[in-house]
Amino acid sequence: MLHARKTEGEAVVATVELRFSALPEHVRTARLVAAAVARRAGVDEAVLDEVRLAVGEACTRAVGLHRANNADLPVCVFLIEGEKKFSIEVGEEAPSAPETAEDRAKVPSARADEEAMGHPGSAESGGAEDEGEMGLAVISGLVDDVEVIGGPGGGIIRMSWPANPAVELP
Amino acid sequence: MDLSLSTRTVGDRTVVEVGGEIDVYTAPKLREQLVELVNDGSYHLVVDMEGVDFLDSTGLGVLVGGLKRVRAHEGSLRLVCNQERILKIFRITGLTKVFPIHTSVDEAVAATD
Numbered sequence: 488m489l490h491a492r493k494t495e496g497e498a499v500v501a502t503v504e505l506r507f508s509a510l511p512e513h514v515r516t517a518r519l520v521a522a523a524v525a526r527r528a529g530v531d532e533a534v535l536d537e538v539r540l541a542v543g544e545a546c547t548r549a550v551g552l553h554r555a556n557n558a559d560l561p562v563c564v565f566l567i568e569g570e571k572k573f574s575i576e577v578g579e580e581a582p583s584a585p586e587t588a589e590d591r592a593k594v595p596s597a598r599a600d601e602e603a604m605g606h607p608g609s610a611e612s613g614g615a616e617d618e619g620e621m622g623l624a625v626i627s628g629l630v631d632d633v634e635v636i637g638g639p640g641g642g643i644i645r646m647s648w649p650a651n652p653a654v655e656l657p
Numbered sequence: 658m659d660l661s662l663s664t665r666t667v668g669d670r671t672v673v674e675v676g677g678e679i680d681v682y683t684a685p686k687l688r689e690q691l692v693e694l695v696n697d698g699s700y701h702l703v704v705d706m707e708g709v710d711f712l713d714s715t716g717l718g719v720l721v722g723g724l725k726r727v728r729a730h731e732g733s734l735r736l737v738c739n740q741e742r743i744l745k746i747f748r749i750t751g752l753t754k755v756f757p758i759h760t761s762v763d764e765a766v767a768a769t770d
Contacts, residue, residue, distance in 0.1 A: 511680075514682060515682065543681075544713055550681065621717070624714070625714045628750065
């Protein structure tokens, strides 16, 4: 799918835009598509594992937030080929809403383990969001150029990597 | 690729051989396996990750959960991994200090604290 959209007043063409229902089984699809587009965009082969992991983490976080907030909206991933960089934006269109224990149980996380271990105190805070924090920690450790825009319950994770697209012959 | 799991006993250790991808979709299967082993009295686990193609923070969470469970029974959870791309995830999250990571199943099975 080709889409044109604007970011901060500047016209940006998303090379590929992916929208999927906020279900864990679709995160793998997002990883595969992102890696394929990144490879085509000229991202170094050695970095593709990082791209795959980072986009997976961002999508996992988005799925968790959408489900925790009962947001019946798709997770959006924009894969953008720039001149010398390849960018990925993962949008979390989840409105802020009170989270329930039942919601937390829907998304597997380290938090779920803690609850199973009988630490009721830790169940007081947000599960999906804590899981998202772990994902963010991984993204921050992996990606040099990363930006998280927006507040709790919604926002965009923007990541980019250097790319050297091959010259296309006529 | 889906997740594959198999277990075998070596002495007093239970080796869990994991293959495929551990992510938000498949991690619950690994969690169930670890919970089941601990519930059945296997408190010294070796998780062989040589066949793992992908691991994310959800998978790390499950492994940490497994470690907490075995430690509650004074047990151990050791990992076997030589793949740089997987080891990197343990490094950037600081979990190399939490898990003993071995280069072979034999080494992990023979290890004592």
